[in-house]
Amino acid sequence: xxxxxxxxxxxxxxxxxxxxxxxxxxxxxxxxxxxxxxxxxxxxxxxxxxxxxxxxxxxxxxxxxxxxxxxxxxxxxxxxxxxxxxxxxxxxxxxxxxxxxxxxxxxxxxxxxxxxxxxxxxxxxxxxxxxxxxxxxxxxxxxxxxxxxxxxxxxxxxxxxxxxxxxxxxxxxxxxxxxxxxxxxxxxxxxxxxxxxxxxxxxxxxxxxxxxxxxxxxxxxxxxxxxxxxxxxxxxxxxxxxxxxxxxxxxxxxxxxxxxxxxxxxxx
Amino acid sequence: xxxxxxxxxxxxxxxxxxxxxxxxxxxxxxxxxxxxxxxxxxxxxxxxxxxxxxxxxxxxxxxxxxxxxxxxxxxxxxxxxxxxxxxxxxxxxxxxxxxxxxxxxxxxxxxxxxxxxxxxxxxxxxxxxxxxxxxxxxxxxxxxxxxxxxxxxxxxxxxxxxxxxxxxxxxxxxxxxxxxxxxxxxxxxxxxxxxxxxxxxxxxxxxxxxxxxxxxxxxxxxxxxxxxxxxxxxxxxxxxxxxxxxxx
Numbered sequence: 001x002x003x004x005x006x007x008x009x010x011x012x013x014x015x016x017x018x019x020x021x022x023x024x025x026x027x028x029x030x031x032x033x034x035x036x037x038x039x040x041x042x043x044x045x046x047x048x049x050x051x052x053x054x055x056x057x058x059x060x061x062x063x064x065x066x067x068x069x070x071x072x073x074x075x076x077x078x079x080x081x082x083x084x085x086x087x088x089x090x091x092x093x094x095x096x097x098x099x100x101x102x103x104x105x106x107x108x109x110x111x112x113x114x115x116x117x118x119x120x121x122x123x124x125x126x127x128x129x130x131x132x133x134x135x136x137x138x139x140x141x142x143x144x145x146x147x148x149x150x151x152x153x154x155x156x157x158x159x160x161x162x163x164x165x166x167x168x169x170x171x172x173x174x175x176x177x178x179x180x181x182x183x184x185x186x187x188x189x190x191x192x193x194x195x196x197x198x199x200x201x202x203x204x205x206x207x208x209x210x211x212x213x214x215x216x217x218x219x220x221x222x223x224x225x226x227x228x229x230x231x232x233x234x235x236x237x238x239x240x241x242x243x244x245x246x247x248x249x250x251x252x253x254x255x256x257x258x259x260x261x262x263x264x265x266x267x268x
Numbered sequence: 269x270x271x272x273x274x275x276x277x278x279x280x281x282x283x284x285x286x287x288x289x290x291x292x293x294x295x296x297x298x299x300x301x302x303x304x305x306x307x308x309x310x311x312x313x314x315x316x317x318x319x320x321x322x323x324x325x326x327x328x329x330x331x332x333x334x335x336x337x338x339x340x341x342x343x344x345x346x347x348x349x350x351x352x353x354x355x356x357x358x359x360x361x362x363x364x365x366x367x368x369x370x371x372x373x374x375x376x377x378x379x380x381x382x383x384x385x386x387x388x389x390x391x392x393x394x395x396x397x398x399x400x401x402x403x404x405x406x407x408x409x410x411x412x413x414x415x416x417x418x419x420x421x422x423x424x425x426x427x428x429x430x431x432x433x434x435x436x437x438x439x440x441x442x443x444x445x446x447x448x449x450x451x452x453x454x455x456x457x458x459x460x461x462x463x464x465x466x467x468x469x470x471x472x473x474x475x476x477x478x479x480x481x482x483x484x485x486x487x488x489x490x491x492x493x494x495x496x497x498x499x500x501x502x503x504x505x506x507x508x509x510x511x512x513x514x515x516x
Contacts, residue, residue, distance in 0.1 A: 183345075192376070
């Protein structure tokens with residue numbers, strides 16, 4: 001009776017999975033930065049970046065379908081860029097009127113929007129690939145290796161650990177509510193009470209969950225104190241990178257730099 | 269007269285592929301008080317969640333003559349009072365009154381009837397004075413009683429309890445056992461508390477690895493030390509075995 005679906009890690013035995021998590025983490029970040037910094041309208045480079053990430057998805061054994069399904073989650077956020085279609089100055093394409101406002105779409109605006117949508121879609125795939133091919137504790141190690149503040153990494157770690165506890169608690173709470181949401185077989189009565197009452201119940205549940213999370217954090221802190229926690233996060237030293245990993249790291253960064261330079265040449 | 273609970277060839281596998289119940293069959297007569305025992309992970313909680321259709325497996329489950337099916341879930345949830353192990357999960361409203369009133373309010377009963385149901389339910393668990401208290405500040409024993417009241421207010425025909433005595437002090441445990449003894453309902457109690465089984469529940473069903481491995485009179489099964497030990501259980505008053513022999 002646990003929530004399993006939250007963990008994005010998918011164990012496989014692929015070269016992508018075997019790569020040192022530090023190298024993977026740095027390369028994934030560099031990939032996302034490169035994609036973000038690529039100028040608007042650099043279509044050939046977008047295609048190269050996309051083929052690169054698709055190739056890695058196939059190499060990882062996760063399959064393109066799996067990653068694309070997950071990447072669909074990012075689409076609602078892309079909508080935030082939609083106003084760009086209407087606000088960028090340029091040659092008008094068409095106009096629509098909403099609530100008396102006349103909105104004019106421009107060709108430049110459309111290019112802006114499509115570029116941003118493509119770039120976020122490609123970046124999200126890289127992030128999914130990283131999360132699906134690296135166990136979370138290894139990601140934490142990688143974050144530590146690239147000198148992300150240790151306290152922050154420790155907070156990520158605790159969050160990860162207790163996210164599942166919280167999700168399980170939520171599941172049990174919802175089940176307990178469902179178990180009492182019955183009807184007595186009387187005819188002519190409205191089931192489920194009023195909307196305001198249901199909202200109050202849901203509010204109570206959220207409050208209950210918050211109080212419990214808060215109290216749990218206190219208990220966890222006390223348990224940490226009792227085992228000698230003094231505010232300093234310590235961790236085992238990291239092993240050195242081997243030559244092959246260094247080679248992949250250097251090669252990957254070189255490739256991304258080349259793609260970025262190319263994008264400056266072809267971009268608008 | 270129909271059975272209170274009839275389970276035929278029920279199997280259930282969790283979405284991650286872990287089989288939790290394998291071909292479980294069980295029937296319980298009205299008014300019977302039955303223990304469901306077995307080691308951790310045996311499938312006890314999973315089985316319980318099938319009785320009001322929160323989980324649905326392959327096989328047939330009938331409660332009070334009603335088939336567990338899409339159209340009957342509402343009726344089932346009113347007839348089966350499911351008391352979860354942790355009262356924290358069960359008590360999700362701001363005050364004790366709100367929690368005990370949840371079931372009747374959901375059923376759309378008139379408010380006067382709801383008030384009467386809440387008063388009755390709280391009286392059955394001897395907690396009349398607690399209606400306006402905040403659940404959060406109650407002791408574990410008090411929370412447990414309120415959790416039972418939250419299902420009694422639905423006037424269920426079957427009471428199903430998951431680990432009712434876990435975490436209670438001896439006095440709270442004792443008064444809970446007396447309370448359960450006095451409630452005239454069909455009862456299925458999932459527990460590790462063998463003393464509770466011994467005292468309260470004349471029939472015992474042992475579940476292990478998702479299968480019913482024994483079903484019979486508590487007084488007989490409880491004497492079979494080998495059977496109990498094979499399924500992670502033990503007789504009440506078992507002593508610690510040391511190299512020198514028994515202690516105490």
